[in-house]
Amino acid sequence: MNFYNEQLPADANLQFKALKALVIANCRLTGSIPPWLNGLTRLQLLDLSLNHLRGSIPAFFGDFKFLFYLDLSNNSLSGEIPKNLTRLESLISRDISLEEPPTDFPFFKRGNMYKNRGMTLQYKQIMRFPPFLDLSSNLLTGPISPEFGNLKRLLVLDLKHNNLSGSIPGSLSGMRSIEMLDLSFNRLTGIIPASLVSLNFLSKFSVAYNNLTGIIPSGGQFSTFTNSSFEGNSGLCGEFFVNCHKIHQGALQTPASENNEASDIIMPVLTGFGTGFLLTVILLLIVPAIRDKNKTD
Template sequence: MASHLVLITQWISIVVIVLISLKVKPSESQCYPQIFNTQKLNNPRLVQAQAALEAWTHSITSDPNKITSTWSGPNVCNYTGIYCAPAPDDSTVYTVAGIDLKDANIAGSLPEDLGLLTDLHFFHINSNRFSGSLPNSFTKLSFLYELDISSNQFSGPFPQVVLAIPSLRYLDIRFNNFAGDVPSRLFDLKLDALFINNNRFQFTLPQNFGNSPVSVMVLSNNDIKGSIPSSVAKMKDTLNEIIISNTGLTGPLPKEIGYLDKVTVFDVSFNKLEGELPGSMQGMKSLEQLNLKHNNLSGVVPTSICMLPKLEHFDCSDNDFHGPLPECLFIQPKHNRENS
């Protein structure tokens, strides 16, 4: 496993260096014409990639900008939106390392043939009109590091296939029509960023919620039952931003959130949270934005809020707090429900 991770790290470095040095995608480079001319004739990886992309064109129902019109012939590295780089296990062989079709206004689905792109590092098709779900063949993409299918029309249950992609670190499936339960195993993945907001998921935050090592997590605009588990404290070493607004969260804020001393954004607005703010919040010393708006929180806003050295925005409006708010120079007073 360790050697596998080292291999991935080395390959990512190669991809980044190639992209930066060329300042264009490798497929458009004039620096290596002989490499590409040779590779297209005898490189089985690019032959396989050509088959996968050709199959994908048959699953595309609308391409008004004619992005995929260049997807023909053996020179796969010249296809629009296709990025080539040295293979992770053989730097002398070029392979398809990434796909970026964001904002292309393409409609269609994803065929199982995409599993042939076994060297793929990133797959970005955000802001299109793709529908259906993720192919089960994505389990073969053992090097896939970034998966962004946000702002499309995907539907059905949570795409379980993402749980079996070993190298995945960035998962963005927000703004789709996925529905139903979210598997607790999602929070055991070694992700750095997780965006599942603006779908139709219905689930409860599991007890292993705190196992997630993400730096950014956004779960907003889904139907989440129950409260924030106390295991959130386990995220203290990695978590920077957490947004769980407009989900239906209930219960009090756990005192364990006070351990989140690296969190800069904490947004649980538009929920059904109740009870008093835990005094432990003074431990959230990196907080820049704290949004508690539109809940059922009560009691007095503790003066310890004023001790948060980096706080720039604090909104506790539309709650059941009583008494005056602490007079902090950097906080603009908000109206409580009883005064509105």
């Protein structure tokens, strides 16, 4: 909450090789993410949220061996999500050591949708922050990379309020530790993969306001999610939706209506056939009898 409307310095020669945490949030910073951040090879936590940053997300973020907390939310970043972000080692392997002694001063982080919304959280160690990736409320486009499923240690993935398209990869079930997954307010299509039911720690999930279709998976943590997790998708069918019953009724009514139409055609034909058959029988029985009677007379 300083440096209002200033621009991050663009000098490529800036070097902060020992820096582990950089938090410049809620400052209305302008411009793009500067290339000198590439030199922060020891960085574990980066928070540039609630600014006015533009341009794309640098692919070099994925090369940071120790980065496990990245918050770029509430900016105007555009383009596709770099695939390199799915290669963050500290979100893939538990072998990356982040142990360190407590600092002499606390870190403060305002609560978000993950938990303690609106409250200020205090941490004495960087490593106490949850493994976290928040790219929400930007202008990002393109698909969600299936390689996100590689991030086995990630607890929070927030991609809401963007312009992401394509389908939800079933491989996201590989994020075994995920507790919050928010894909709402995008342009996603297709079904909700049934494989996501296997995410045993998922406590918050939302795909609201996309263009999804099909039946909502059941079982696992999905039994705990409310209507708000799925609303705004007219093609979804599930326990919470009236249109689900309409879909099933439509499926049942279609053959019936076709049968009714067929019966409307067949009945007159059968009626006509029956009438003709009856007249033929009458003629065959009565006419010979009349002839015999005339001969006798």
